Amino acid sequence: xxxxxxxxxxxxxxxxxxxxxxxxxxxxxANTRDPADKKDLRCDLEQELRDDLTAASRDYFDVVAFSxxxxxxxxxxxxxxxxxxxxxxxxxxxxxxxxxxxxxxAITETGLDNPEGxxxxxxxxxxxxxxxxxxxxxxxEKLRDWCKSxxxxxxxxxxxxxxxxxxxxxxxxxxxxxxxxxxxxxAKRLNExxxxxxxxxxxxxxxxxxxxxxxxxxxxxxxxxxxxxxDIVDITKAKxxxxxxxxDVVKLPHHCSYCSLGPEKGVDKxxxxxxxxxxxxxxxxxxxxxxxxxxxxxxxxxEEDKDKNPPHRQAAxxxxxxxxxxxxxxxxxxxEHPKVSAPKALIIEIDRSxxxxxxxxxxxxxxxxxxxxxxxx
Amino acid sequence: xxMTVTYFDTPGEVAPVERLTxxxxxxxxxxxxxxxxxxxxxxxxxxxxxxxxxxxDVEVEVxxxxxxxxxxxxxxxxxxxxxxxxxxxxxxxxxxxxxxPHLNLRVDDDGPESLCLYDQPYHDVKPQWTSPRxxxxxxxxxxxxxxxxxxxxxxxxxxxxxxxxxxxxxxxDLLGVDDNVSDQLSVTALSLDPGDCFFVAKHRQGIKLSEVxxxxxxxxxxxxxxxxxxxxYRPRNLQELARFTADAGLDLLGSLRQSVESAKEGVDKRxxxxxxxxxxxxxxxxxxxxxxxxAVESTDVWAFLMNxxxxxxxxxxxxxxxxxxxxxxxxxxxxxxxxxxxxxxxLNPMFCLSRRTAAVLNGLDVNSIDTPIVCVGVGALGSQxxxxxxxxxxxxxxxxxxxxxxxxx
Numbered sequence: 001x002x003x004x005x006x007x008x009x010x011x012x013x014x015x016x017x018x019x020x021x022x023x024x025x026x027x028x029x030a031n032t033r034d035p036a037d038k039k040d041l042r043c044d045l046e047q048e049l050r051d052d053l054t055a056a057s058r059d060y061f062d063v064v065a066f067s068x069x070x071x072x073x074x075x076x077x078x079x080x081x082x083x084x085x086x087x088x089x090x091x092x093x094x095x096x097x098x099x100x101x102x103x104x105x106a107i108t109e110t111g112l113d114n115p116e117g118x119x120x121x122x123x124x125x126x127x128x129x130x131x132x133x134x135x136x137x138x139x140x141e142k143l144r145d146w147c148k149s150x151x152x153x154x155x156x157x158x159x160x161x162x163x164x165x166x167x168x169x170x171x172x173x174x175x176x177x178x179x180x181x182x183x184x185x186x187a188k189r190l191n192e193x194x195x196x197x198x199x200x201x202x203x204x205x206x207x208x209x210x211x212x213x214x215x216x217x218x219x220x221x222x223x224x225x226x227x228x229x230x231d232i233v234d235i236t237k238a239k240x241x242x243x244x245x246x247x248d249v250v251k252l253p254h255h256c257s258y259c260s261l262g263p264e265k266g267v268d269k270x271x272x273x274x275x276x277x278x279x280x281x282x283x284x285x286x287x288x289x290x291x292x293x294x295x296x297x298x299x300x301x302x303e304e305d306k307d308k309n310p311p312h313r314q315a316a317x318x319x320x321x322x323x324x325x326x327x328x329x330x331x332x333x334x335x336e337h338p339k340v341s342a343p344k345a346l347i348i349e350i351d352r353s354x355x356x357x358x359x360x361x362x363x364x365x366x367x368x369x370x371x372x373x374x375x376x377x
Numbered sequence: 378x379x380m381t382v383t384y385f386d387t388p389g390e391v392a393p394v395e396r397l398t399x400x401x402x403x404x405x406x407x408x409x410x411x412x413x414x415x416x417x418x419x420x421x422x423x424x425x426x427x428x429x430x431x432x433x434d435v436e437v438e439v440x441x442x443x444x445x446x447x448x449x450x451x452x453x454x455x456x457x458x459x460x461x462x463x464x465x466x467x468x469x470x471x472x473x474x475x476x477x478p479h480l481n482l483r484v485d486d487d488g489p490e491s492l493c494l495y496d497q498p499y500h501d502v503k504p505q506w507t508s509p510r511x512x513x514x515x516x517x518x519x520x521x522x523x524x525x526x527x528x529x530x531x532x533x534x535x536x537x538x539x540x541x542x543x544x545x546x547x548x549x550d551l552l553g554v555d556d557n558v559s560d561q562l563s564v565t566a567l568s569l570d571p572g573d574c575f576f577v578a579k580h581r582q583g584i585k586l587s588e589v590x591x592x593x594x595x596x597x598x599x600x601x602x603x604x605x606x607x608x609x610y611r612p613r614n615l616q617e618l619a620r621f622t623a624d625a626g627l628d629l630l631g632s633l634r635q636s637v638e639s640a641k642e643g644v645d646k647r648x649x650x651x652x653x654x655x656x657x658x659x660x661x662x663x664x665x666x667x668x669x670x671x672a673v674e675s676t677d678v679w680a681f682l683m684n685x686x687x688x689x690x691x692x693x694x695x696x697x698x699x700x701x702x703x704x705x706x707x708x709x710x711x712x713x714x715x716x717x718x719x720x721x722x723x724l725n726p727m728f729c730l731s732r733r734t735a736a737v738l739n740g741l742d743v744n745s746i747d748t749p750i751v752c753v754g755v756g757a758l759g760s761q762x763x764x765x766x767x768x769x770x771x772x773x774x775x776x777x778x779x780x781x782x783x784x785x786x
Contacts (some may be wrong), residue, residue: 214442248441287441327382327448327471338416338436353440353524357449360438361415361513 002177002209002350004218004249006291008334008343009033010042011255011310012072013293015220016049020177020211023062024053027220027251031076041335041343046080048345053095063170065101066124067222068202069109069117072255078119084133085126089119099170100127100134103185104161105201108142125150128157135168136161137203138187163187165239173210181206181244183232184224199223199254204232206244212352217246217285221253226262226276229253233275245283249348249355252319255294256311256333261318268300269317280323289348289355290319292333296340330357384470385489387432387454389425397422401465402429402457405508409433417512420452428458432470435512437519444525445477451519454489455511464499467492467515477522478605492518542722543574545658545680549731564593564658574682574724576658594655594687596636601626602664602673611723615694615716618661618681625663630716633659634696637687638706653688653704658724680724693719735770746770753777757786 003018012030019025031045053059064081066074082096083089102124112118127134129152136143139161147154162168164187168180184204202222209216221229236244253260261272272280294311298304305313311333320331337346338359347358394410397403402422409419409431416436423430432454439449448471456466466481468489481491494514495502521527548562568575578595603625612618619629637657644652663677683690688704691697695710728734736746748771752763755778763774 216441285441287439287443289441327450327473328446330449339412341412349440351440353442356438356440358438359416359436359516359520361509361516 001211002216004348004350006251006293006334006346006348007045007048008041008043008337008345009045009293010335011294012075013067013222013251014045015251015293016052017178017207019171021175022056023171023176024056024058025063025065026061027065028067028073028222029064029077029080030072030074031080032072041341043343043345046076049080049095060096060098063099063101064097065203065205066106066120067204067220068103068198069106069112069114069120070198070223071114071117073222074116074120076116078116083119083123084130085123089123098133100124101168101203102134102136103201103203104136104138104140104143104187105185105198107136108140108146109198128152128160131157131160134160135170137182138163138185140187165235165241173208177210179208181208183236183244184228186231186235199225200228204228204253206247209350211350214352214354216248216350216354217243218355219247219250221251221260223254223257223260225254225259226273229260229279230273230275233279242283245279246285247279247283247288248285249289249291250280252290252292252294254310256292256297256315256319258310258312258315261315265312266314268314269321270312270314272318277322280319284323284329285354286328287354288324288329289357290324290329290331291346291348292316292319292331294333294335296336297333332357382448383472384452385468385472387423387425387430387468387470388427389423389430391421392424394422396424397429397431398424399429399457399459399461401461401506401508402431402455405433405455405511406431408508409512414509414512416516423454425456427456430457431455433512435516435519437516437523439520439523443523445475445522446473447475447519447523453515462499464495464502465511467494477527479518479522479527494518542682543568543570543576543724544727545576545578545724546727546729547578547660547678547680548580549729549734551678551728562595564595566593574722576680576682576724592655594640594652594657595660596633596640596657597660597662598622598627598629598632598636599662600664602666604669604671605665605667612721614721615683615719618659618721619716622661630694630710633690633694634710637691637694637696641687641691654686656685657683657687657690659683659721660726678726680726681721682724684720684722685718690719730770732770735768737770739769739771741769741771745772748772749775751775751777755782756780760786 002020005016005018007014009030009032012032013028014030015027017025017027029045033042033044034040035044066077078089080095081089082094100123106121106124107128109121112121124134128136129150144154147157162182164182164184166182168182171178171180173179182203183206185201199222202224204222204224205220207218207220209218233245236242258265258270261270261276263273264271292311295304297311297316298307298313300313316331324331332346334346335343337343349356349358394403394406397406406419406422408414409417418434420432420434423432432452434450434452436450437447439447451474452470454468454470456468458465468491470489474490476490479493481493492515518527562578562580564576564578566574566576576593600622612621615630622629641649641652659681661679661681663679664673665675665677666673685693691704692699693714694716695707695714697704698707730738732746733743736743750772752759752774755763755776759778760782763776766772767774
């Protein structure tokens with residue numbers, strides 16, 4: 001059995017993937033909780049990950065992906081991980097990263113204003129210069145230029161680069177029970193645009209898990225806006241790789257923002273552009289699960305509803321009413337699961353029943369040792 | 378497109394929590410309302426003639442691939458009978474809720490299904506009762522049903538039918554023989570009280586059917602193996618039973634015509650009248666497997682007492698036609714004579730004990746049944762010992778005692 005764990009972090013991402021081989025992959029790390037605020041319902045991400053690693057007798061992740069260098073995807077990472085580029089990030093108890101996954105923009109981007117973002121960038125650049133422990137997605141001209149000005153032989157780094165439309169070499173279905181297909185970023189876009197837009201250049205992946213011969217497909221969509229989704233759908237269809245659009249579970253892009261559906265928010269429901277509609281409605285498998293890594297969906301007319309930032313009620317209405325079909329499918333929000341007043345990590349198990357949202361409850365007053373489990377008569 | 382889920386109406390009228398009079402109902406409603414029950418949400422409370430009703434939604438842990446189409450969210454109506462004497466009911470309100478194993482039997486086919494949550498009587502469930510546990514039991518019932526795992530691997534197979542009017546005791550070796558057994562069994566009625574009929578079937582041991590003044594005649598038939606699962610309410614007439622056995626590969630009416638005709642052929646002229654006036658008891662063997670296509674694990678044996686004599690039965694199933702008191706063979710059975718007016722009472726069969734069965738039931742090694750034992754002295758103690766061990770199927774006994782067994786023994 002494989003397991004996906006989405007942590008309740010407000011509008012921020014961290015998904016741990018536990019493979020049935022025991023390998024652990026982390027997609028983003030954003031420890032957003034404010035320890036000084038007792039009412040903060042977001043989880044203590046560092047503690048949760050540490051507890052899990054301790055239980056597994058590990059001090060490392062096989063892969064940690066930073067989908068892009070926005071703070072809601074790396075906050076606190078410089079305090080948690082063992083970073084190779086400077087001694088000060090190598091203290092006791094830091095968690096090691098075997099392979100770091102970053103978009104090319106994380107290396108080439110200039111003028112990052114967040115100091116922690118610069119630390120993560122320094123780590124990525126260091127590993128790329130060293131020539132190991134990293135995988136970079138897409139090869140824009142800018143990466144070549146960066147190599148030239150930093151004295152790095154680009155041709156000797158090619159094995160560290162994976163372009164959109166390819167599988168990452170770290171995992172295979174036959175030996176690890178999973179493969180990761182890269183949808184984005186595209187080098188083309190990075191070449192054409194002078195301005196680097198992190199959301200547009202973030203890593204979007206399609207993971208295919210295998211358990212007992214049954215395949216389950218997951219779309220991890222980072223903060224991808226609708227224009228990029230349109231490109232992804234068009235290109236994937238043009239290349240006749242429709243199986244890379246099929247999904248059983250999708251991590252919604254950008255914390256349930258309307259911008260990932262279409263250009264207009266709408267009054268009560270965002271209208272998706274054609275390609276987005278196609279992706280969500282035509283490529284969903286029976287019993288599909290949508291996960292919004294976000295704050296609770298605001299109630300109409302509430303203060304939160306007036307907030308410009310996601311989650312947007314109008315976008316959620318589209319997902320709830322059109323993208324999932326009652327009664328078979330599910331729409332889950334990390335800060336609402338299992339309930340708004342006490343969110344907990346959302347766990348999805350993947351086995352021969354495909355994906356299952358775990359809903360186990362510890363019942364108070366149940367004896368520690370039951371005489372026998374109740375049986376149906 | 379918004380898919381709407383539709384629900385059955387719940388009886389009674391909507392009421393605030395305060396109007397609930399059953400303690401268990403109001404406790405459940407309050408806990409749900411305050412959000413203290415994980416993965417459950419209060420919808421409404423109702424009061425009705427059946428008792429207090431609490432309607433709530435439960436989130437169910439279901440995989441994408443489901444053996445039975447249980448939804449990630451199901452609406453439940455918990456009905457609490459007044460007085461707390463009977464098990465509260467859990468009704469699945471969704472109209473498309475599937476027909477699955479471990480639903481409570483019901484006479485009519487309308488309205489919501491009732492989940493059978495416990496295999497214990499209510500007074501055994503009561504001491505453990507808490508509202509969150511009740512909800513948790515419903516959630517796990519639904520989750521396991523979606524996986525097809527509700528019926529535990531070590532639980533015996535479910536009976537195929539339910540709702541009997543009495544018992545019939547059968548010889549212990551009946552299951553091993555073929556359908557021609559009917560000729561060799563005689564049936565005696567010890568009680569015909571409604572709801573408590575009691576029949577005993579014995580081997581004739583050499584007496585021919587033609588020589589017996591039979592009041593009841595056994596007719597045995599077998600179906601092909603079928604997977605257990607749904608328990609059905611008993612068929613009320615021969616037509617319904619024929620529909621039931623058709624699913625298991627038996628043409629009941631056709632087979633009955635054949636056996637009744639051949640039994641009649643076997644009876645000599647002098648006994649014809651008694652034979653035709655006897656009441657038939659149909660003995661049906663239904664082999665069961667755990668899942669479709671697997672090996673037969675056990676066999677249900679059911680007996681059906683008919684309300685018609687052999688003569689009337691033959692006519693009702695289109696075997697014979699009566700002209701001036703004489704029976705003639707129908708060339709082709711008329712389609713309207715389908716057994717609809719032959720009413721059936723289901724008898725629950727019990728098997729006589731063999732020494733082997735007694736040993737198994739007493740937890741003995743079956744090899745021990747033939748252990749030769751000599752008991753010297755069969756008085757007050759010895760007689761008790763030998764009788765009880767022999768009844769338990771233990772040992773082949775030789776008794777040595779030169780005295781009589783006196784009253785004080």
